Amino acid sequence: MSEHVHVRVNNGLAVTESGELVEEYGCRCGTTWTRVHRADEGRPEH
Numbered sequence: 084m085s086e087h088v089h090v091r092v093n094n095g096l097a098v099t100e101s102g103e104l105v106e107e108y109g110c111r112c113g114t115t116w117t118r119v120h121r122a123d124e125g126r127p128e129h
């Protein structure tokens with residue numbers, strides 16, 4: 084399997100029952116990522 088630079092395509096947003104904002108990303112190779120933002124903090128984390 085050859086290595087490549089993943090391209091993160093935003094697959095959409097979802098809000099959990101606990102009020103967290105979840106961003107979903109996916110690369111065409113099948114790798115996926117999620118990033119969770121806590122709505123009550125209001126600032127992104129690294």
Ligand SMILES: [Zn+2]
Pocket residue numbers: 087088089090110111112113114
């Ligand atoms: Zn990839």
